[in-house]
Amino acid sequence: MTIQSALKVLERLLGDRLVTSDAVRAQHGENETYFPHTPPDAVVFPENTDDVSQIVKLCNTHACPIVAYGAGTCLEGQHLPVQGGVTLDFSKMNKVLEVHDEDLTVTVQPGLTREELNTHLRDTGLFFSVDPGANASIGGMAATRASGTTAVRYGTMSDNILALEVVTADGTIIRTGTGARKTSSGYDLTHLLIGSEGTLGIITELTVKLHGVPEAMSAATCYFDSIEDAVNTVILTIQSGIPMARIELLDDVMVRGFNAYSKSDLPEKPHLFVEFHGSPASVAEQAESFGDIAAEFSAQAFSWTSKAEERTALWSMRHKAHYASRALSPGKHLMSTDVCVPISRLAEAVVEAKESSQRLGLTSTIVGHVGDGNFHCGIGIDPEDADELARVKEFSDNLCKLALRLGGTVTGEHGIGLGKAKYMEAEHGPAVAYMRAVKAALDPNNILNPGKIFPAVDL
Template structure:
């Protein structure tokens, strides 16, 4: 069996719904970072779960790779068809199927973006909390175990997904989990699929948790003379039990990027962006307690606001960190990488990352959801310069090794994709063969997003 035989069978099934135009293929082969563009052999836009099931059955019969595609915002090439085959673009499966106000849950399709979900919820007094910055699709966020600025208070996708409808590699449609908040029934297939990056099944429906919009919200920025002071403020804040909604670190280089890209006028020093949610009394108390802690580390220039438009502008700037970092590296490709460490080791990790980028002559920004020990580095890459490629690879490899040495992980939220496969053995050791066994059991023909997360015996290398 071959990809071409699969395409012929799919064409008989789908007719002109099987898209092979150069423009569409090229669009689905692009990515936000430095990975080589890899167009698939065909793109299909399914309309419902039964569509997906029939397509997957045919691909499985012909051993044709199949890759789920949401908004295309993943940063480790998860959405690229690196071994060719078919891309399933879920942009037509983008509906809110049900909102259960009293249960604080919603049932949605995978192509719905998080911003569209929150727009739909605007008049309900509820919101969906996971906020990775990009307007990612719900299916993609679940598949990559997305996180973001609000995870320190509301949790990651792992904490906010209750149930799935999933098409397995043979085309079987299953449901995992329920609308209940907890269960002790059977294997937890829901959380097995979260973060599996489309390698174990294709998500066609999600039941997710919602939260009440807080009565009061207050946000602030402040600056420090050193990254160590900023990070130590974060550590003491978390250890003191102050319920932060967001607490974001920006180093001086990231601030320069914001000044360049967003036309802000922040002093080029390390900053914290923070936000508090709750009742007016609670928010005021939290803000005061945080201010006291930050003052112990010589924080300056506090700028507080409770105005919606000012808070929106602040976080809109923060969410453009990817492009602000890129603006410091004109004409280059861009690599965005992340690690996560225990918060007690966070200062050490951030300082070492900065030192390493300077030693290697790289312009690297640091920005992070440091309330949970997760930070990101953004580096420009001239892909026509072998020496710079080597230095960037040394930097990212050193960063991953540092995170592991400090008891952390090589990725807190970007995922493995193809970019970090080489660190799976170092992080997981003897567990890797068991992961490989799970993949082989659920996808014996290795058609679901092959070449991602963990290499298998049938991957084309």
């Protein structure tokens, strides 16, 4: 049994929904960072869960690898078919199936993007809160356990999924979770599958939480003379219990990138972007309390707005951090990496990361959802420049070791994929053997996104 034998059977099943053209295969082998271009042998376009079940069942019979594909925006190569096979493109499964207004939930297909979902919800007074910078697919966000700027207030994908429909490696369709807000029934398969990066099952339907649009929202920017002052403002704000909706750190290099890419004119110093949600009175109180704390650390040039268009412009700029970082290294790829540490160690981690990039002669931006200790570094890289590639890898290695030394994790948001597989043993120790056992039990033929999470791949 081979990949080619699987493709022959799939072509009879799917007709022109199985595509082997060079252009489409090439598109599905691209990625946002520096990993090598890795096209699949074919791309298939399912239209419903039964399609997915039949496709997976045939791939399992023929031992053909299969990799799910949403928007292709992941940053650790999770969607790259490194062992060939079939890419399962969910662009035709992008519907809102049912909005449950009174339960504050919605059921969707995995190919729907977060922006499409919130556009659909616009007239309901509800919104979906998880907002990674990219306009990612909901299924991909679940598979990578995505986060975003609002996680400090509303939680990550892990906190916002109630139920899943999943196709297992042998083609069986299962449901995990319910519409209820809690359960004590059986193993928590929902959260086992969230963050599994398509290695344990293929998500075909999701029920996610919604939130009411706040009555009032207010956003602000301010800057500091040192990154330590900015981070210490964040730490004291969180420790004081102020219910921030967003609190984002930008170092001076990231600000330079925004000025270059978004044509802003921010002072090139460490900044905080913040936002508050609630009633008009509570928002005013939260903003005043934050302002008092920031003043203790000599914050300057506070700029407040409650205008929707100005807040949208601010967070649109923030969500383009990946491209703003690339603007500082024209013509290069970008390695975008993240770590997460206990908030009490955040200042130490950010300062040491910045010193490491400078010591290695690299242009690195720092931006982060620092309200929960998570920050990102973006470094321009020419994969053909062996010396630069070695220095970037050394920086990444230093950053991961730093996060583990400070009691954190090598990724708070991007996931493991290809780029961080070699750190799994260092972070999880003997627990990795239990993870491997789960993978072997649920996918004995290793067809679901093989080559991700566990192998120590050096890329």
